[in-house]
Each structure stands twice: as C-alpha cells, then as structure tokens.
Amino acid sequence: MDSVMVSRRLAEVVSSPVRDLLALIERPEVISFAGGLPAPELFDVDGWRAAFDTVLSGSAARRYLQYAPTEGNPGLRGLVAERLSRRGLATGAEDLLVTTGSQQGLTLVAAALLDPGAVVVVEEPTYLAALQCFGMAGARVVPVGAGVDPGELAAVFARERPVLLYLVPTFANPTGRTLGAQRRAALVELARRYGVVVVEDDPYGELRYRGQGLSALASYDEAVVYLGSLSKVGAPGLRLGWVRAPRELRAALVVAKQAADLHTSTVDQAAAAEYLASADLDGHVRMLCGAYRERRDTMVAMLPQVVPDGATWSDPDGGMFVWVRLPGGVDTAQLLPVALEHDVAFVPGAPFFAGAPDRATLRLSFTSTAPDQIVAGLRRLGAALASR
Template sequence: MPSQRLANVASSPVRDLLALIERPEVISFAGGLPAPELFDVEGWRAAFDTVLSGAGARRHLQYAPTEGDLRLRGHIAARTTRRGLPTRAEDLLVTTGSQQGLTLVAAALLDPGATVVVEEPTYLAALQCFSMAGARIVPVPSDEQGVDPAALAEVFERERPELLYLVPTFANPTGRTLGRARRERVAELAERYGVWIVEDDPYGELRYRGAALEPVASLSERVIYLGSLSKIGAPGLRLGWVRTPRELRSALVVAKQAADLHTSTIDQAAAAEYLSVADLDAHVRGLCAAYRERRDTMLGLLPRVLPDGAVWSDPDGGMFVWVTLPGGVDTARVLPVALRHDVAFVPGAPFFAGRAEPATLRLSFSSTSPERISEGMRRLGEAVLSAGVAA
C-alpha cells in the first residue's frame, strides 16, 4: 500500500492524457511542450562532444558538488542579472528541472499541516508537490491581471501561511501576467506578513508582445526564484535552478543532498559549454517568432470555432490559452468527444485547489505548427458542437 502522504496526491491528468494521445493523427493542444523541431540539436551535440573530449572528459562523468557546476551557475547568474534580477553564482542551486526545485523548497520549508497559498487556478504539479508535503492548500482568486492583491491580503491575514506560490509571468494554465503594480503589492504583503514567495518562472523569456517585467524577486528578499532551461533549451536535459535567499541556502542544499546528491554532472557541463559558445538570445528570439505565429493562429480561429459566449485569455507570451465555455458545460465530458474527433485539450477543473470551474479548459499552442493548429481548431469546433455546447 502507498503511504498516506502519496495516497492523497492525485495523478496528473495532463501526464495521463499524454499517454492516451500518442496516435499521430491526434492533434494535441494538451501538453505544454516546446516544439521539438526548434531544438538546437547541433548545438547541444557539439557541447556534449566538447565536454566528453580532452582531459576533462572523465571529470565530467564523476560525482560533483551538490550546489552545481560553478561555470554553469556563473552563466545562469549573468543571464538572470540581465533580466533585472541581480544574481551571483553562489545564490544558485542547480536542480534536476525546476520541478525538483519546488520539491526541495517544500521539503525545506513545509511541515505537515503547513499552509500554502496558491492563485486560482494554478500549475498542476505544484498542487501535487504541496499535497505530497502534507500541506494545507488555500486558494486565492485571480482575474485577467493575475492574483488579486486585496483577496491575497485577506487570506494572509486570516490564514497566516508559510508560503505563497505564483507563476506571475505567462502563468500555467491561464497565460496571464501579473502587472508591475500588483507585483509591488504582492511583495509588500509578503514582507508585512513574513510569507515566503515561490516565483516559478519557466516561461518569462517567451514574450511575444509588450515590455518585459522585472521578476517579483527583484522587489523583495522573501522570494525564492525558480528557473529552467526546459522551455528555452530542451526539457529532456532536466536542468533548472533555485535562486536562494541566504538564510535558506543551507537547508535547500541539504534537501538536495537527500534527494539525489547532485544533478547530472555531464548535463551540467554540456549546458555550461553550450551557454559559453551558443547565442541563446538569438535562439530565444527564434522561438518567440515561431510561437507568436502559433499563438496568433489559435487566437484568430477561436471566435470562428467556439460558440457565442465563450471567452478566452489573450496571453502576451508563454504557451497557453485559457478558455471558458458557455452554458455551464463540464469540459471533462467534452474531452471524450474531442478525442473521437482526433483533437485533445486539458479540462480545467484539475487546476483548481478549491471549487473548480468545470467549464474551463487549457489549450497549448507551442508544439503545433500553424497548419496543424488550423486543422485542430476545426476539429475542436466540431467536437464542441457535437457535445451539445451552446451559448
């Protein structure tokens, strides 16, 4: 029998759904996946070849320090600093994907029964992580501009939580971005109530419109910042990092040691080499150009394929569009119909920690070509109509 802690953690419906839609004829808007045809395969092959050649090759196959490859941390620190968050190499802990960073934060800061506040809706795997830590998860409302600071203040006053989890830039699942004024207010509330903020920022560089915003971590010392190479490099590398406030650094390092000693030495070395020689900024610009076209294709077709009364987000970046269908429909009941039409999406209910909104769904545009998006939107419209959804 599984432990009680694991028994209380629901399986991810996104991961479960991905296992069901591997048929090539299915057009999937389900997974938040980078486009594989845009991976810099040649650049990464050259980086691995370099670090597996010469005198350093054997060292790159050996055990390594828990904190991570110093050269890699230097590159990440410089890049993070350029994005408006002054960072030193010693501020960073390299993790096996940013998801592990979230798990380490939970292990270091949360005792069973601790209170964690999340915006509603929020990232599925964060809900899993906090559930497995035995935390009590309290949702706070959000709107088109992100988490509501007034509601957040009420929750902080009433609940006195240990932690607030946010994806403030191009949020998963909604695509929303927290504006500058709200970022300042959230940081101010965290300082006043002594709450740690976890700022999860896997999508921040994927901006297609408007000016970049400084991270929330630039506004307060009470922010633990999570970053990743998964969306701008390749998710198969499983390379992420935590920017740690000084007072939490040793606890997070111990948690990392207990989890896996250290992240893959060879992958870190290859990433450090890649960041030394590749023009990652140019690569990101290419990603943004491709994803902008895919976003625009999807947004342009939604009014044609969805019934009157449907509403959706208009993200400035990231990978997701959040849809609410009219008429009180349950999108979990629409999904089987959609699969029969060879198109997939993620029903919205699992993204809620509190009372779900079953008429919602998440669409991801990043891994699908504009031509396939056009066909997929046609199929989605047919599925919604077949399911009897009306204004």
C-alpha cells in the same frame, strides 16, 4: 504479492491528468493541444550535440562523468547568474542551486519549509504539478482569485497565516496571465509584512511575444525564492533548472537535495555550461518567440470560428497557453472523450483548481503545433463541440 499500502500522503495526491493524457494520445492522427511542450523541431540539436562533444572530448571528460558537488557546476551557476543579471535580476553564482528541472526546485523548497498542515496560498487556477508538490508535503492549499487582489490576499494572510505564497506571475500556467508591476510590488510588500515566503516560478518569462518585460518578483525583495529552467528555451529532456534563494534557505535546500539525488547530472550540467558559453541562446530565444508568436496568433484568431457564442479565452502576451471558458454549464472532462473521437486533445480545466473547480474551462497549448495543424485541430474541436 499482496497489494502495497502506499502512504496516506501519497494516496491523497492526484495523478497529473496531463501526464496521463499524453500516454493516451500517441496516435499520430491526434492533434494535441494538451501538453505544455516546446516545439521539438525547434530544438538546437546541433548546438547541444557540439556542447556534449566538447565536454566529452576534452581533458576533463572523465571528471564530467564523476560525482559532483550538490550545489552544481560552478561554471554553469556563473553563466546562469550572468544571464539572470542581464534580464534585470542581479544574481551571483553563489545565490544559485542547480536542480533537476525547476520542478525539483519547488519540491526542495516544499521539503525545506513545509511541515504537514502548513498553509500554502496559490493563485487559482494554478500549475497543477505545484498542487501535487504541496500535496506530497502534506500542506493545506488555500486559493485566491485570479489576478491576486491585494485586499483579498491580505485577508487570507491574516486569517490563514500561511508559510508560502506560490505564484507564476509571468505568462502563468494555465491561464497565460501576467501580473502587472504595481500588483507585483504590492504582493511582495504584503508577504514581507506578514512574514510569508514568496516562491516565484518563472519557466516562461523569456517567451514574450509583445509588450515590455516586467521585473521579477525577486527583484523587489531578496527574500523571494526564484525558480528558473532551461526546459522551455533549451530542451526539457536535460531536466536542468535552478533555485535562487537567500543564504539561510539555500543551506537547507542543499541538504534536501543531498537526500533527494546527491546532485544533478554532472555531464548535463557541463554540457549546459559549454552551450551557454559558446552558443547564441539569445538568438535562439528570438527565433522561438517569432515561431510561437505566429502559433499564438493563429490560435487566438481561429477560436471565434469554432467555439460557441458566449465563450471567452485569454490572449496572452507570451508563454505557451490559451485558457478557454465555454458557456452553458459544460463539463470539459466529459467533452474530452468526444474531442478524442475527433482526433484532437486538450486539458480539462478542473485539475488546475485547488478549491471548487470551474468545470467549463480548458487549457490549449499552442507551442508544439504548427500553424496549419492548429487550424486543423481547432476545426476538429469545433466539430466535437457541435456534436454534443
């Protein structure tokens, strides 16, 4: 068969280096800090097995194997709404659309709001799959500096007239950065003034290891679109997320989802509803935070022993990532093959940038690696750095 000509829009979307890298590091001897993965040994396998057994053993079992409404399982939507409300974001079941992971939620928002050439503003660096999503929509992505200075953002809004402002304001991927309360209020007010839709991506918000929680951007304005997920606190293999959106946008999102997949897995939604109703997810999250806190602390304490003088790194209050910048004009994409020869992996920083990349940066994920392996892996990284 002759080669297939893919669409220009897809041809311009770069493959995720994280997904590509995961395929290269399956050797068991490699210690990987690459993927933003929850720790599989901490999954509540028994709780999820019981939830699936319950929904497939009861009188409604056949209904849970059938097609279902696009908006999602009403019981699951209600339970998620209650959970969000307890966390300070007043939400009703009718405010939510269940999605196949929060990544689909972002794709649906892009489909509903972005025409080719529309402008999206992002904090730089930012979640690389969001950059892929906006590229698929044919949008033009305009970055603002880390921390999202309101003065800079106002100038960009006035000059570029964007449709969307996309933020991961709590424990951001890749930097681990969290925007403070005053900054959050200022950004939402600017977006309201300029008529820009704010999309708040919050997959990590419950994984806080120190400090007090902050109000979601969506709590400042009902027009903010909020994306959530069970992937980081439950199990990513379920691919269950949600969009909290105002009514006028939610109707468009439902149409976009109908065109994408009709609805998210009926049986997985039913099991998730059963799990939220019967299991102690709050207790599970507390356990995760205790384990991940130790792993973060181990990584942050070990880094000074392995990186060269002049390196800097983040010390996040939560989430999954430490962001490192190396001195001396290093290109971490060229460092990666050397690291792999030393049986350790990370993600080079360049793909997280919408504009000119800082090639001396790299992302380390600590959640899926036990403390002793973090120590061993960072020693390997130090050896790789020393061998350059």
